[in-house]
Amino acid sequence: MKILLQVPGRAVERWHAALAAELPDAEISVWPASPARPDYALVWKPPAEFFAAIHPTRAVFNLGAGVDALLAVATLPRDVPVVRLEDAGMAAQMVEYVTLAVLRAYREMDAYAEQQRNGAWRPRPQLPKSGFAIGILGLGVLGQAVASALRGLGFPVRGWTRKPKAVPQVEGFSGPGGLAAFLAGTRVLVCLLPSTRDTRGLLDRRALARLPQGAHVVNVARGEIVVDEDLLALLDSGHLAGAVLDVFRIEPLPPAHPFWHHPRIVVTPHVSAVTVVADSIAQVAAKIRRLEAGLPVSGIVDRTLGY
Ligand SMILES: NC(=O)c1ccc[n+]([C@@H]2O[C@H](COP(=O)([O-])OP(=O)(O)OC[C@H]3O[C@@H](n4cnc5c(N)ncnc54)[C@H](OP(=O)(O)O)[C@@H]3O)[C@@H](O)[C@H]2O)c1
Secondary structure (H helix, E strand, C coil): EEEEEECCCHHHHHHHHHHHHHCCCCCEEEEECCCCCCCCCEECCCHHHHHHCCCCEEEECCCCCHHHHHHHCCCCCCCCCCCCCCCHHHHHHHHHHHHHHHHHHHHHHHHHHHHHCCCCCCCCCCCCCCCCCCECCCCCCCHHHHHHHHHHHHCCEEEECCCCCCCEEEEECCCCCCCHHHHCCCCCCCCCCCCCCCCCCECHHHHHCCCCEEEEEECCHEEEEHHHHHHHHHHHHHEEEEEEEEECCCCCCCCCCCCCCCCCCEECCCCCCCCCHHHHHHHHHHHHHHHHHHHCCCCCCCCCCCC
């Protein structure tokens, strides 16, 4: 079995070692030293020339959860399935990051930080949790893990999906028709949607203005889902209380971007859930073994939907 690995940067050595340990009988090569028709390709943000030269015959594995960058490669062959990572060590990290952002909003840490700057000792009344609903855009692998953790902390949780989806103890909303009601009852909006033609620009002024006064926004999905100027306008008008942003339209976030120095925005450099080499390779290898045995695998991307 021929496997081709394409990972930018020096991390490729760690990926290669992990893959060789999981699949000792495989013939593994590293892009650009490549067979033209490997059985499997494992890729992360491949350049356009990659698929111009390479045509995997069995499957392309995307070494991340989001496939937007891969599907944007015009040369990606149409006749081979694309398989994405599902959790693979990312859900636990996402739970930590989002929980931190939610608790920071709920426990009003920004207000206390300001009081500290003014030397003010002023306890604030505890907010009732029952009125502090967390709204999660996208109840997929990561959204459901976050929903379950926040339920465990006692927050009411609501979720928005493309198709109606029953998730225990989560109030469900779906489709474009369900978005307004979902947003209207959300105190902290957590974006865990894929970037697709349906979600890019979704969080514009109209949508964000539907959140109640004082709501917070947490974007850990993709930058292009949010319209930057509209988010800034709603923060500046006081409609929104704060935003925690891990992902941006351009990464690294350009030095002159207003997000950097905005007093009510927290910026992190796309670190909410990083790819874990060992977990990712264990998952990919397990799927390759299933495919070789003629069995179905999960995580196959629907190219029409874009996720
Ligand atoms: N910041 C980071 O470090 C980081 C790390 C990992 C992943 N991510 C991002 O997180 C995203 C989510 O990952 P995942 O593994 O949870 O994905 P997933 O399992 O594919 O879940 C996607 C969810 O979004 C919903 N959705 C998709 N299009 C929609 C639409 N048009 N309207 C309403 N709901 C829609 C889906 O609805 P259905 O349930 O109806 O299909 C599903 O619930 C990835 O695509 C990636 O961009 C970011």
